[in-house]
Amino acid sequence: MSQSVFEKMKEKDSDIPKSKILDALENQDLSIEFDDVLENEMVLNMGPQHPATHGVLRLLITLDGETIRRIVPDLGYLHRGYEKLAENMSYHEFIPHTDRLDYLQPIANNVAYALAVEKLIKLEVPERATYIRTICSELGRIQSHLIAYGTTTMDSGGLTPFLWCMREREKILDIYDMFVGVRFTTSYSRIGGVANDISDEALAAIRKFIDEFPGYLKEMRDIIERNKIFINRLEGIGYMSKEDIIDYGINGPILRAAGVASDLRRDEPYLVYDKMDFDVITATDSDCLARFWVRFQEMYESVKIIRQCLDNLPGGLVNALSPKKALPRKDKIYTKMEELIHDFMLVNFGQNPPVGESYSAIESSKGELGFYIISDGSGHPFRMKIRSPSFTNLQGIPVMLKDAFISDSVVIIGGLDPVMGEADK
Amino acid sequence: MDRLTLFQEKLKDFSVEFYDVNGTPGIITTPEKVLDVCNLLKNDADLSFEMCRDAVGVDRFQKKNRFEVIYSLYSLKFKDRLFVKVLLDTKNPETPTLTVIWTGTNWFEREAYDMFGIKFKDHPDLRRIYMPEEFEYHPLRKDFPLMGIPGSLYLPKK
Numbered sequence: 001m002s003q004s005v006f007e008k009m010k011e012k013d014s015d016i017p018k019s020k021i022l023d024a025l026e027n028q029d030l031s032i033e034f035d036d037v038l039e040n041e042m043v044l045n046m047g048p049q050h051p052a053t054h055g056v057l058r059l060l061i062t063l064d065g066e067t068i069r070r071i072v073p074d075l076g077y078l079h080r081g082y083e084k085l086a087e088n089m090s091y092h093e094f095i096p097h098t099d100r101l102d103y104l105q106p107i108a109n110n111v112a113y114a115l116a117v118e119k120l121i122k123l124e125v126p127e128r129a130t131y132i133r134t135i136c137s138e139l140g141r142i143q144s145h146l147i148a149y150g151t152t153t154m155d156s157g158g159l160t161p162f163l164w165c166m167r168e169r170e171k172i173l174d175i176y177d178m179f180v181g182v183r184f185t186t187s188y189s190r191i192g193g194v195a196n197d198i199s200d201e202a203l204a205a206i207r208k209f210i211d212e213f214p215g216y217l218k219e220m221r222d223i224i225e226r227n228k229i230f231i232n233r234l235e236g237i238g239y240m241s242k243e244d245i246i247d248y249g250i251n252g253p254i255l256r257a258a259g260v261a262s263d264l265r266r267d268e269p270y271l272v273y274d275k276m277d278f279d280v281i282t283a284t285d286s287d288c289l290a291r292f293w294v295r296f297q298e299m300y301e302s303v304k305i306i307r308q309c310l311d312n313l314p315g316g317l318v319n320a321l322s323p324k325k326a327l328p329r330k331d332k333i334y335t336k337m338e339e340l341i342h343d344f345m346l347v348n349f350g351q352n353p354p355v356g357e358s359y360s361a362i363e364s365s366k367g368e369l370g371f372y373i374i375s376d377g378s379g380h381p382f383r384m385k386i387r388s389p390s391f392t393n394l395q396g397i398p399v400m401l402k403d404a405f406i407s408d409s410v411v412i413i414g415g416l417d418p419v420m421g422e423a424d425k
Numbered sequence: 426m427d428r429l430t431l432f433q434e435k436l437k438d439f440s441v442e443f444y445d446v447n448g449t450p451g452i453i454t455t456p457e458k459v460l461d462v463c464n465l466l467k468n469d470a471d472l473s474f475e476m477c478r479d480a481v482g483v484d485r486f487q488k489k490n491r492f493e494v495i496y497s498l499y500s501l502k503f504k505d506r507l508f509v510k511v512l513l514d515t516k517n518p519e520t521p522t523l524t525v526i527w528t529g530t531n532w533f534e535r536e537a538y539d540m541f542g543i544k545f546k547d548h549p550d551l552r553r554i555y556m557p558e559e560f561e562y563h564p565l566r567k568d569f570p571l572m573g574i575p576g577s578l579y580l581p582k583k
Binding site for chain 2: 075081119246368383424
């Protein structure tokens with residue numbers, strides 16, 4: 001009996017047409033294959049607003065798990081067209097814009113620009129002014145290397161040294177306040193000299209600073225020198241071979257960390273560096289740790305140079321006595337007819353350098369900072385090219401980051417020490 | 426021997442012209458010869474310019490040879506500089522890329538392309554470097570106005 005009932009039911013079932021969904025479920029292949037998650041490549045967008053990229057650098061990273069396979073840097077988020085602006089203003093008017101190039105050491109950029117223009121217009125600068133400028137460049141180098149020191153330690157996990165380096169940097173800014181008048185965007189160098197003479201009070205403050213600073217440097221060194229976490233984060237990371245670095249045109253501390261003693265202060269002496277006794281610091285490992293220590297040791301050399309400058313600082317004028325080329329002092333403009341005429345002519349028509357081309361470069365804290373100026377004889381440059389070290393150094397990022405871990409990208413960028421204001425111009 | 430005389434002797438086969446960059450020597454050459462000249466400058470043991478540190482684009486705004494590219498070379502061995510100026514055509518500014526000789530010229534040439542529209546033949550990655558991809562003009566050309574061209578940059582609506 002039961003059998004017949006089941007047979008009946010079966011017959012009944014076959015009469016009812018199956019729903020489409022049921023049919024699909026029974027007859028079609030619905031198996032899904034899951035790839036191994038770690039074998040997938042993923043594109044990660046890092047920046048432009050990322051605290052580890054030191055500004056507005058954007059990196060497009062192809063990741064394989066945690067390993068970086070390909071990397072494309074994207075620049076231009078801080079592009080302000082300074083080369084175009086320079087073509088439309090007089091040589092003097094451009095000085096404040098150089099502050100905004102490498103904003104970690106504005107005072108050294110002013111010196112670089114003033115030297116470039118003076119080479120073009122063939123202007124001799126009084127000795128006291130060159131000594132003051134040397135002090136300024138070296139203070140700028142310390143100022144910039146302190147940030148490199150602080151950010152590298154912070155990127156690798158230690159916050160205390162960052163606060164210490166900011167404390168020291170604050171003292172330098174206070175010294176600027178004494179003799180420049182402002183703390184940050186200095187615009188201190190003028191074409192033909194410096195804006196105002198350095199006071200005895202400021203000189204005493206600089207001397208006090210360089211006397212105390214090596215002690216603080218030792219403190220900064222002690223906290224990380226034998227720190228296992230710090231060394232493990234940096235050692236062997238971001239390696240780039242010496243041949244590659246030369247091929248990419250990278251210079252500055254990164255080139256010196258690869259074992260090439262190339263320093264424009266010694267190779268093409270400008271200012272008074274030929275009279276100074278200092279060492280060119282090199283390392284051989286060409287990794288982040290080597291770059292870090294090269295920058296750290298250079299601060300000692302800067303202190304050495306500043307001390308020699310202070311000991312040998314001559315007296316005299318700080319501005320060239322060349323009325324057709326250098327601006328007269330403000331108090332004389334208001335009282336003397338001659339100076340008023342020269343000031344009017346310089347401000348309205350400019351220096352009118354001879355027709356030709358000129359290139360001048362200094363060793364800034366990041367590498368060669370140069371200005372290629374083409375003059376057509378008028379009061380503003382026909383073309384001015386800024387050779388910015390950060391731009392060139394950033395080109396090495398794809399090589400250094402290849403096959404590194406994503407967590408190492410932070411210290412590698414920190415080891416390059418780029419400033420986007422300079423790289424993007 | 427004086428470095429300038431050495432350059433003149435080494436480069437006499439190429440009949441390049443010399444010019445003065447305020448005390449630093451420079452040579453003027455053409456797109457046809459630039460690869461051979463630069464190969465010699467890098468690989469000759471007496472010249473040994475291992476580094477190319479910059480490339481400067483110039484718009485002279487004249488009828489003949491309006492555009493120029495100036496490569497800034499540096500020799501680590503002799504601590505020496507040389508500028509190589511390439512004169513380019515007005516209508517079709519094109520020159521072979523030097524990335525085959527110095528890899529670092531990649532970004533310098535991209536910058537010159539972005540700012541002047543100078544084309545570099547066989548460049549591996551000739552994209553704009555500063556301006557957005559969809560920007561149509563070349564801002565450092567002398568016929569580009571300082572205040573920009575209205576509507577050339579896409580801005581979000583208020």
